[in-house]
């Protein structure tokens with residue numbers, strides 16, 4: 481699974497996007513530049529059992545390709561945050577291994593983390609300080625940040641997240657979406673090869689969600705790999721190129737989003753002013769799981785020519801306004817893979 485260029489550090493990378501940011505160029509911090517298509521995150525049988533005995537992550541093999549917007553999807557309690565905390569070196573795995581930017585974690589945290597921008601469990605902000613002063617203070621707390629470029633970098637980060645006009649306002653006056661954007665700005669104070677965002681739109685209103693999603697897309701188009709966790713299926717479908725689906729600590733599937741959804745079969749949808757008759761005929765014709773919602777009748781398409789089904793409806797006198805198979809969504813795929821509904825309650 482691990483690609484060659486990430487596994488074998490190259491001491492003379494052809495292109496080094498952030499040469500000045502490597503805090504420790506003389507030591508093992510050099511090299512390990514994952515090339516195009518290499519895995520930026522790679523885990524092998526990664527497992528975490530908490531002291532109480534809870535198996536939170538169970539044998540996880542995850543591969544996050546460079547340049548992807550990778551959605552880490554799962555219902556609440558499926559092990560997403562625990563995985564992220566292991567990837568960031570905040571907690572030790574019980575067993576298994578994790579590599580980030582081609583280096584083992586948590587052992588290489590000191591060299592890896594300066595190249596990773598993280599937004600985990602919401603940003604820690606001082607409400608009495610302005611947005612700009614929060615970032616200045618945050619940057620000053622980073623011993624590897626260059627104070628000479630601080631003001632320019634803070635200005636650029638504020639600009640990147642669209643907070644320049646509100647930079648002088650106290651953070652406590654910010655909306656939740658603005659606070660989240662300020663947290664992202666903090667993660668962008670230096671060039672990053674990887675952004676790790678834990679539920680970045682959690683608790684935001686639809687407008688705030690749109691802003692963060694637009695920002696994530698823009699960051700990704702600059703070449704930064706983005707790893708974001710979410711319990712929202714539609715968010716992953718809208719924003720991500722790749723996804724991994726977790727349930728109860730285990731990986732259910734991973735790959736390009738388009739391929740994950742095509743693994744599941746779409747649903748047959750008939751629109752008709754005669755839904756009861758349509759449902760009866762469809763059942764007679766072998767359509768499974770028939771559901772009627774007002775003038776829409778849906779079901780699992782049988783393995784036969786759908787033209788025959790349509791003809792059977794018309795022959796039985798059902799007036800058909802629309803007939804077709806809706807593309808399978810990631811939700812259909814999740815259902816097909818786990819046999820369970822997706823808990824979106826939290």
Ligand SMILES: Nc1ncnc2c1ncn2[C@@H]1O[C@H](COP(=O)(O)OP(=O)(O)OP(=O)(O)O)[C@@H](O)[C@H]1O
Nearest residue numbers: 530532534536554555556557558559560561562563
């Ligand atoms: N510090 C801890 N000690 C013991 N059990 C824990 C701890 N942290 C999490 N767990 C348990 O591990 C499991 C996975 O939790 P985790 O927070 O990783 O899931 P999640 O997918 O991120 O969910 P959420 O979105 O609710 O945070 C859950 O059953 C949770 O109760």
